[in-house]
Amino acid sequence: MSASVKVFAPATVANVVCGFDVLGFAINAPGDEVIMRRTSSPGIRITKITGDEGKLPLDPKKNTVSSSVQHYLNHIGQPELGLEIELHKKMPIGSGLGSSSASTVAGLFAINTLMDGLLSNHDLIPFAMKGEELACGYGHADNVAPALLGGFVLIRSYEPLDILRLPFPEALYAAVVYPEVDVPTKDARAMIRSKVLLKDAVTQMGNVAGLVAGLFMKDYDLIGRSMQDVLIEPIRSILIPDFYVMRDLAMANGAISFGISGSGPSVFALCKSQETAAQVTALLQTRLKTSGIKSLAFVSQVNSEGPKVIS
């Protein structure tokens, strides 16, 4: 067992337009970092959090990083293990990019690394879902699973949990833009109707199936034309400034698809090259600036490895 470790865990784009609650993918940047150290005194302490603008609790019972790690320790029969955690947030909170998930996954990957990889990343998913339950009031897997496994991930079923990594084209880049407006996950979920038209569900089923087929076939055109959402986007897009203007801009400038990341307000476009992704983010940011809205942008290849040990 090592004495300390520093790890990175990636941000994630959940839903992927047509895959509400069942699809997600990881991106190389941004992501969170966790430094974890063994200590002789029992219990978990959070010694430092940076990059959170004071928003996250240092109380280990209330922070998703430490609470997930505690679940892990309980599971392996070492509930009193002494640990110090530093969390370095390198991404905005409440952005729709799986911020809590990146922290949770970083914490779990760190403790599992200290335990010499006792569990597989796949086996860490249930512990990470406990973290999401604390952070969002709902133990979803569409951020933590891609953050842990890398790549595109399908949550086929929650009961029983059945999670599957999908192949994807190597040259696939995400242009992510976070308009700095506040859309809490809980509110974004509350807007959604509990009933939908069967015909819309059928449309969505066709699109999800098409997206999965497109990923297997590495068919960009099929991926792109399958990424349409008749269930959620028409509602959630209301909360996002200039959503349809941004979509038109992205699609007119080489993106193969465009949509809301998670519950927003971040938006993303998938592109075939880093150059196109960079150009698209620049255009979207300029547009938002015209509307008086600050934004952050990230250009990244789809992440294929999940969390990793750094330095």
Place this chain on the structure above:
Amino acid sequence: MSASVKVFAPATVANVVCGFDVLGFAINAPGDEVIMRRTSSPGIRITKITGDEGKLPLDPKKNTVSSSVQHYLNHIGQPELGLEIELHKKMPIGSGLGSSSASTVAGLFAINTLMDGLLSNHDLIPFAMKGEELACGYGHADNVAPALLGGFVLIRSYEPLDILRLPFPEALYAAVVYPEVDVPTKDARAMIRSKVLLKDAVTQMGNVAGLVAGLFMKDYDLIGRSMQDVLIEPIRSILIPDFYVMRDLAMANGAISFGISGSGPSVFALCKSQETAAQVTALLQTRLKTSGIKSLAFVSQVNSEGPKVIS
């Protein structure tokens, strides 16, 4: 241009449990046969229909075989072409096995063969959908598309029409049993609610995505566990005698999945071998007989070629 041709078109299993209106596959048997002859007198005549117990109209305007062929002839600019059609029904009507679709596809494949393959089978789909509209009052594609293309077919979208052939494991056999009770497609559709719970739609999306992934991965277990239907089966199964008893029987005897074919009353099980499929059909037929219900059974590998010229 040939003077005459005899063709076979396969029966199909639409919906495939979790893929309501978006998935279907073709089977090698049963299927319909059409003999088509060029004549010097203009217009289409149906000279003979066998195997329909007198149920199908000889009037070429009212029969799906001839009306689809007429749409084809109009399209290629030969609306007055003289044709004689014999339709030999080799499968039950109203069974949920795509009976009208098999006849329509046989007719279209026959005329297209006489025209030296002017159009691709894929391009025949819209004409076949016109036939379905006449037969069922609804121009669906989930029977005609697999009947024309063979194999598993995804209807990603109806507007615009976007239809995709999916790969599947070579060793995949369908055990099909048709309980001889009457369930007209129109009635079976009328029972379905126009609104569904979003959470059920999400469950179904996960299953459809899992089934598509399972087909690409040739993963029988994933195919099997993805074939669950929370939207339609709970309602339609009411019309099918002993449905859940038959499901338990099939699953306990080696089937990887079990469900309703199309809108019923036929049921089908997917199996890894012809022997298992034969055993499952025997058990299901015995069970139905115990309940006083006559049945027909078909054991067939999944069809990979679609319609074909015979003799």
